[in-house]
Amino acid sequence: MRFTAIRRAAAALVAVAATAACTVHSTEVPPLTGPSQLALTLKVTATPDSITQDGGSQASVKVAAIGPDGRPVSGLPIRVDMVVAAPPNGNFGTCNALPGTCVTIVATATSNNFATVNPQSVQIRLVPPGVILPPAGTPTAAFTVTPTPVQMNVPATFDASASTPGANATTLTYGWTFGDGATASGKTVTHAFTTIGTFVVTLTVTNERGLSASTTQSVVVSASAAPTGDFVVSPVPQVAGDPVTFNASGVRPAAGRTIVSYSWNFGDNTGTASGVVVTHVFPLPGTFVTVLTATDDAGQSIVITKSITVTTGVLASFTATAAPSPPNTAHSMNFDGSNSTSTGSASVQTWDWSLGDNTTASGRTVFHTYAAAGTFVVRLTVTDSLGRTATTTQSVTVP
Secondary structure (H helix, E strand, O other), X not given: XXXXXXXXXXXXXXXXXXXXXXXXXXXXXXXXXXXOOOOOEEEEEEXXXXXXXXXXXXXXXXXXXXXXXXXXXXXXXXXXXXXXXXXXXXXXXXXXXXXXXXXXXXXXXXXXXXXXXXXXXXXXXXEOOOOOOOOOOOOEOXXXXXXOOEEOOOOEEEEOOOOEOOOOOXXXXXXXXXXXXXXXXXXEEEEOOOOOEEEEEEEEEEEOOOOEEEEEEEEEEEOOOOXXXXXXXXXXXXXXXXXXXXXXXXXXXXOOOOEEEEEEEOOXXXXXXXXXXXXXXXXXXXXXXXXXXXXXXXXXEEEEEEEEEEEOOEEOOOEEEEOOOOOXXXXXXXXXXXXXXXXXXXXXXXXXXXXXXXXXXXXXXXXXXXXXXXXXXXXXXXXXXXXXXXXXXXXXXXX
């Protein structure tokens, strides 16, 4: 049969009287005191775990609800079921059990918040009067840790499957402490260490006869490798007012890791962006330091910086060559601004020259004769069809 009793506390006591039947009694507990948690562990223990059916022997069953921080959870409804071989006799909370069998006490969280929490149970062996149980052996505690090496913020699996309950015992309960304040229960558990260092992990196993054993391992936690790689910028050159694309697909995480965030700062005080591929418009020409921070799921980051030179979209360029003499007079020069360019569909429309001797000229190419040999600073300013300008200068030696 199943017997249901509602508990509104972190723990409840169930007294089992070993007569021809089993009776469950509940203790009164305080009312709700706090909010529910989203993670929960139930632990059920019986003291002792075997009683004689002499009409007076009793076992106390403790049901504990432990939250994700390892502390008791209060205000939690708990259903306690008692499962035996024989059907109920009609008396609420009382059921028949044959000598030599076991009564199983099952605790289940009944709140909707904990629908996925596994029920936990404990067995109480009913011993006929005059029967002596064989002595139980001490259990053996053993566990493995994977993967190795253990890395910070990366879940590690702790497996106690190699533990044994000992002679004349069949079941074990498992308690873990990880050396960083965290605890857990269960044969196989996972835990992520949030700092690097060496932590002493302790496993304690207890069999149904109440005998326990512990073992420890020192777990060295190291920092995981950071992502590597670089980002690319296109198009080239970068032009003020035009979209510029930043692509971080070349940034790779360490083996087994995943990059979870890409944070961009473009250095022009016009905002930030996030994502593997982003676009940005620089409103003004200049040189700007763009910074990418890529972070993986273990909290490791790479910071990449690049200087981005943003132009007006017009490039001024010219060549200066001495004109042959003869037929030209001495100190004559040819200047050619044909290499000046403009981006997109625009084109260079005007070429304005300052020839360094207080003489000016205009046109894609110009011819000029200086009064004497020497070095002159020549400046070319070009303007395209969109009204954008660019200027360049050269020191020109006139023979």
